[in-house]
Amino acid sequence: METLHKDVVVVGLGAFGSAALWRLAHRGVDVAGVERQAIGHHLGSSHGQTRLFRIACQEHPGLPPIALKTLALWTSLGEQTGETLVRQTGCLSTGAPDSRPVRGSLEAAAAAGVPVSSLSHDELIARQPQYAGLAPGDVAVWDPGAGICYPERNVRAHVAAARALGADVYPHTMVTGIEADDDGVTVRTPTVALRAAQVVVAAGAWLGTLVPGLPLRPRRTPMYWFAPRDPASRDFTLARFPAFIWRRENGDGLWGHGSDEDFGVKVGLDRDEPQEAVDPEELDRYIHPGRDIDELSSVVAAAFPGLDPRPAKVIPCMVTDSADGQFVVGRVPGRSRLVVAGGDSGHGFKHAAGIGELLAQLVTGEDPYCAVDFLDPGRF
């Protein structure tokens, strides 16, 4: 079998890997990317047309600089290609004043100097008459720079940009082994071996299989789209029903956004209870009308009575949780030629380009543009 020599190989061209490929190629690095599926496919974690884009990220005060870097990179790439990679129509983080969406968004905004505004209970009701079942104390934080972004489109845009800058891309090519030695790393596939000084592994739900020892748990997470009960209603356009996360009084976490594009209103449900880990190779891709739909339908009926509570479309997806809910980005302890990016924990897409930039800086020895300790694989 032929062995090709590159400076860097990126394994997995989903959100993080495609961005790393682009940012490495941008620096003139001789880089190849290997992806087992088509580019922008629907079998990993980066499909389903949209993702929420938030800047005042409730998940960690260290995240806003990565979201802002992503915004800058996507805006510039979109200007070059003529595509919309992010739409900034704002996001409402709703719940009790000490709930994670409200407190976490305010803390992240304060830490990073991100402009947000607070809505009182009455202001929230006046602004979002689509919401029902707000608790008496519920308030909201408005993140005006937030909105939605586009997973398949943006992954394809990263890869197209990388190719134009000279990156080699191997779609439909499954990596079967990654072998590091003192002189370099060999990435094995059924058709080609690639030898490089460093390898970035961004294999999403499969990261724990390719790089054992990381505390990662993939889980099955279907995505749901709904239609207004009244087909003529304009209450659920993106402008009138912008991106939201809402921690309800009973602890349920709702998220989603309205739509004026050729897809429906997206609504999802998060529960804090532990979820079953899955083997991504064996993911159940069937949608079970009972357990997959009934629960969310009843929550949607109570929270957004203007929507038909039976989803118009459901498709499976996967989230890969890390042990602390933050991404895992950096060198693997004891395996210095291996850099990983994964553990998306359900909130990674909005940071994809910024993570790609951090990966490129790490590989080329540049100083990172923001603090990265909270993402270091060595923290566990």
Ligand SMILES: Cc1cc2nc3c(=O)[nH]c(=O)nc-3n(C[C@H](O)[C@H](O)[C@H](O)COP(=O)(O)OP(=O)(O)OC[C@H]3O[C@@H](n4cnc5c(N)ncnc54)[C@H](O)[C@@H]3O)c2cc1C
């Ligand atoms: C339902 C749902 C809702 C979400 N909502 C949001 C949101 O609103 N906002 C947000 O920011 N994030 C959100 N996320 C999270 C976001 O989608 C993920 O953070 C992101 O897609 C993870 O990207 P990744 O690069 O880690 O994985 P992926 O994009 O899945 O990329 C991994 C790639 O590696 C490839 N691969 C695996 N094994 C191999 C191999 N052996 N050889 C070659 N290639 C391989 C896979 O085929 C895949 O293409 C959501 C996720 C889900 C599931």
